[in-house]
Amino acid sequence: MQYYNSIIETIGNTPLVKLQRVTKGIKGTILAKVEYFNPGNSVKDRMAIRMVEDAEKDGTLRPGGTIIEGTSGNTGMGLALAAIAKGYKCIFTMADKQSQEKIDILRAVGAEVVVCPTNVLPDDPRSYYSVARKLNQDIPNSLYPNQYDNPSNAIAHYETTGPEIWQQTEGRITHFATGVGTGGTASGTSKYLKEQKAEVVTLGIDTYGSVFKKYKETGIFDEKEIFPYLTEGIGEDILPKNVDFDLIDHFIKVTDKDAAIMTRRLAREEGLFVGWSCGSAVHGALEYARQYLSDDDVMVIILPDHGTRYLNKIYNDTWMKDHGFLERTYATARDIVQQKNSHGALLTVRTDTKIDEAISLLNRESISQLPVVNAEQEVVGSLTDSVILHRLIENPEVRQHTVEEVMDKPFKFVALDSTVDTLSSLIDRENKALLVRDEANRVHIITQADLLAAMTS
Ligand SMILES: N[C@@H](CCSC[C@H](N)C(=O)O)C(=O)O
Numbered sequence: 001m002q003y004y005n006s007i008i009e010t011i012g013n014t015p016l017v018k019l020q021r022v023t024k025g026i027k028g029t030i031l032a033k034v035e036y037f038n039p040g041n042s043v044k045d046r047m048a049i050r051m052v053e054d055a056e057k058d059g060t061l062r063p064g065g066t067i068i069e070g071t072s073g074n075t076g077m078g079l080a081l082a083a084i085a086k087g088y089k090c091i092f093t094m095a096d097k098q099s100q101e102k103i104d105i106l107r108a109v110g111a112e113v114v115v116c117p118t119n120v121l122p123d124d125p126r127s128y129y130s131v132a133r134k135l136n137q138d139i140p141n142s143l144y145p146n147q148y149d150n151p152s153n154a155i156a157h158y159e160t161t162g163p164e165i166w167q168q169t170e171g172r173i174t175h176f177a178t179g180v181g182t183g184g185t186a187s188g189t190s191k192y193l194k195e196q197k198a199e200v201v202t203l204g205i206d207t208y209g210s211v212f213k214k215y216k217e218t219g220i221f222d223e224k225e226i227f228p229y230l231t232e233g234i235g236e237d238i239l240p241k242n243v244d245f246d247l248i249d250h251f252i253k254v255t256d257k258d259a260a261i262m263t264r265r266l267a268r269e270e271g272l273f274v275g276w277s278c279g280s281a282v283h284g285a286l287e288y289a290r291q292y293l294s295d296d297d298v299m300v301i302i303l304p305d306h307g308t309r310y311l312n313k314i315y316n317d318t319w320m321k322d323h324g325f326l327e328r329t330y331a332t333a334r335d336i337v338q339q340k341n342s343h344g345a346l347l348t349v350r351t352d353t354k355i356d357e358a359i360s361l362l363n364r365e366s367i368s369q370l371p372v373v374n375a376e377q378e379v380v381g382s383l384t385d386s387v388i389l390h391r392l393i394e395n396p397e398v399r400q401h402t403v404e405e406v407m408d409k410p411f412k413f414v415a416l417d418s419t420v421d422t423l424s425s426l427i428d429r430e431n432k433a434l435l436v437r438d439e440a441n442r443v444h445i446i447t448q449a450d451l452l453a454a455m456t457s
Pocket residue numbers: 044070071072073074075076181182231232233234235236237
């Protein structure tokens with residue numbers, strides 16, 4: 001029989017998948033190490049089990065104990081699986097910026113989750129780091145693994161992620177890229193790879209609002225670099241001991257928006273339904289690759305987690321638009337014409353028609369305006385119910401006048417690609433409607449009612 005004694009035995013040996021489409025025009029072979037194949041759907045399973053087992057060995061975690069960790073969610077999931085397999089309780093502290101899905105998943109596997117404010121300093125007693133430390137002090141027989149400073153974190157990657165990548169690429173890897181949060185994945189994997197081949201270039205993907213890149217380049221912990229950001233699981237406002245700046249050659253910062261857009265592209269263009277920081281890693285790595293990779297180079301990028309954790313954020317179009325990450329697509333004149341399905345001839349009135357007749361036409365068709373055409377069917381004016389009314393009040397005899405005597409200037413012609421916002425800036429009290437010529441040379445009318453419908457549909 002082939003089986004595992006526990007789900008935690010399935011951790012590791014994740015596949016490398018070649019990126020095909022998002023890498024178009026970029027030289028070299030670019031491979032993604034897809035870490036959602038781990039049982040907790042993230043790369044963090046590797047170090048979570050290692051931290052637990054090392055704590056068991058050194059006696060800091062004893063039977064019946066409670067594991068307490070400050071986490072952005074993924075390490076929590078790895079620890080929760082280890083805890084289930086080994087019979088421990090779990091309490092996780094999380095910043096309130098992390099996705100609700102992560103909190104729900106942790107609770108689903110039996111963990112207690114304490115949500116803490118994001119926008120406080122790390123040493124503020126309310127921060128998720130401080131609350132975890134305090135719980136650890138207060139709860140007897142509890143372990144605070146502290147993934148940020150715990151060497152077992154980087155060791156797990158030195159012993160598993162690094163060797164897997166080395167074997168999978170048959171030693172041909174030239175570049176390694178990964179997001180940096182605790183630094184364990186970046187430092188442990190880079191250490192192993194550089195020991196095999198010193199020339200391997202290692203890239204740490206950072207985010208705006210985090211201290212890493214500036215610290216690497218200047219050696220200064222610059223508090224001005226710190227501000228709240230949305231991307232989850234990478235970047236820091238502290239310097240974790242697991243970030244070994246000597247092992248990470250370059251840091252590249254990626255915006256929340258670029259990361260979100262690339263994550264969605266990975267899902268749609270590569271079939272890789274991955275998490276938000278995966279987009280950061282790929283966007284940042286490709287920025288470097290575009291400039292520096294040559295045909296023989298082999299780059300491996302870590303994709304840390306799964307897309308289910310971000311369904312209500314970056315995979316939700318409304319959320320994306322609300323955060324300015326996805327352009328709102330405005331309807332154009334073309335869309336309005338198509339929606340009206342106005343394939344018939346444009347309803348017009350001739351210059352020599354009597355106003356009485358024109359009024360009947362407006363009433364019959366339940367419309368408020370008409371383009372006026374001459375004998376050659378050229379648009380020479382416009383007639384609106386408000387103008388007729390105005391003129392009738394002044395002189396009831398106007399009923400017997402011709403349209404030509406009453407008409408106003410013609411409605412403006414607009415381009416087919418004009419968007420609703422442009423169209424609405426052109427329609428006002430004076431210009432009650434607009435005209436547009438389609439590709440087949442047919443003229444259509446766009447009224448205020450049409451614009452209203454397009455903006456609200
Ligand atoms: N401060 C970061 C997260 C740091 S890394 C934590 C790790 N990925 C985890 O799963 O616990 C953030 O803003 O998300």
